[in-house]
Amino acid sequence: MKKLILVALLAVTFQSQAQLGGLLKKASAKVESKILDKGASATGTNNQNSNTGSSNQDNQTNLPKGETMGGASGKLKLFKEEKMDFQQYKNHIGQVCFSHQDFDRTIPESAYIKSFKIGEKVSGRCWFANSSANSIMLQLEANGVSVDEINKSREEIAQEADISISMYMDGELFMRISSSPNRSAENSATLPTDRFDLNEGTDRKFYGEFLLDDLIKRTDLMTGGTHKLRFEAIPVIVGYGLGKGVNFKPIAVSEIDMIVPETIPTKVNCFPYQAVEDVAIENEVLKVIKRNNPAAFKVIINSQIKIERDDYGNILNKNFIAAIICKTDKKVWYDVYRFDKLFNGTGYESAVISKSADNFTYPRDWKINKECLKFLK
Known part of the structure; x- marks a missing residue:
């Protein structure tokens, strides 16, 4: 049964409500896993708890062996990425896509959506040209950081790499989240994709749902009609100084229409x-x-x-x-x-x-x- 999130109870959520810019919150996520056979679904249904803002020192032994030389200089030691050999990925590199279905990697493109109504199930999938760790290394090089320094720090970059999801409503930044429960050194190094939920459709809270939950509480913004939501996925380094001062650019961007009913204000959500x-x-x-x-x-x-x-x-x-x-x-x-x-x-x-x-x-x-x-x- 679809979750009616219009009537989010505010009585027990004061300390978790987020103003502009957002707060980091804990949630579960559907775990990303490797594709075991060509064309198979790559997303499991197990859940992990987010450890917001934590490092991943315990994941360094899972980093892939070997390297791929790349970057503008051709000398960057990039991580070998998992191959995305299916059309859905190839057709949407650099985009954030949405669906009413649980967004496994290989759901058909016919299930992708361009709009949704408040209360409907919505999940998101980011498709990147490179993994978050490789994207960070490429952008560091483009910002003048020496190739030798980047290569020397590649393991630390993978351990501290993350994806920040920014959500804009009608051109204004509303909230930014990061510290995905899927975050690990191995995923950061090898996966050119990430996922989140806006409304998973159950009583459980999954990564990303706070974006829409907190927006719905803003009854001054949720006026009846169609609103434009813009999403940007940006690679970031958590707690590591090499990227200090670097303005990392989005590696996936898209917009989707959000349809709000005229009767949004209620006594409960006001x-x-x-x-x-x-x-x-x-x-x-x-x-x-x-x-x-x-x-x-x-x-x-x-x-x-x-x-x-x-x-x-x-x-x-x-x-x-x-x-x-x-x-x-x-x-x-x-x-x-x-x-x-x-x-x-x-x-x-x-x-x-x-x-x-x-x-x-x-x-x-x-x-x-x-x-x-x-x-x-």
Whole structure:
């Protein structure tokens, strides 16, 4: 059954919501594997967990033996890549392709799509002229890094190579993800392809799905009609200094139309979940916020009100998370904060914005559709 992701619950996702530029998140992925026989499907269905931002020192023994000389100088020691001897690859090198099917390498081109409706299953496949590690070495050479230095670092490059997927909506960058669960030194060295999901169609979260999940929460952007999504796959080096200062270029690019229904704003996807209704505390918080933000007009308490104690059982404070709804003539948005009511020995003082480090992880300036205002009391 198709997953209806229009109604993503915000109540439990504050710390994972991403603003422009995106946050790195953990997910599963369908594992890439070698083609065992000519023309066979090359993608398994096992799942791996992402280890975001981690290195792959344990994969160096899996690097392929031998090398292929290449590059502008003809002296780069490129890795021997897995041969993609099928028409789907040859016809779409340098492209990001999409399908409603699970995107095995050899699904027919008739299954490729140019548009999709919100709620439909969508998976993506990038086809590269070279593997991510080889692409990095070629671009390093083109940017003036010495061939000797590149060749000397080829194993480290393979270990730290990754693919960053950037998603643009109507010409504006919305989010960028990387650290694919498929990432390994062997895959980076040998595979001129990568895959991700936008909506896998099940309750599980697979690599790439946060791109669309977070976009759908932006009800100010998800207006009814057809929107253009652009995807760029860019090779990157994670945590290795050789590529510092190099602006790596995309090795696969494509666009797809996203069709959004006119009725996208709902009470559930407009505002955070209200966990507690306490008019007195809501008014207290609103009074504090309006001192610096006169656009604030509504408070939604998004967590239970908890009592925090020290190691000896002494009460320190009451605390809770709240979303502050704000509006001007130009936009509607909310900011999320943790608030503390400090205990003074006899009672609780007025609410203040908490100094807890958690406060830096909550959304700020989360824009929403003006139509959402009709759902407020």
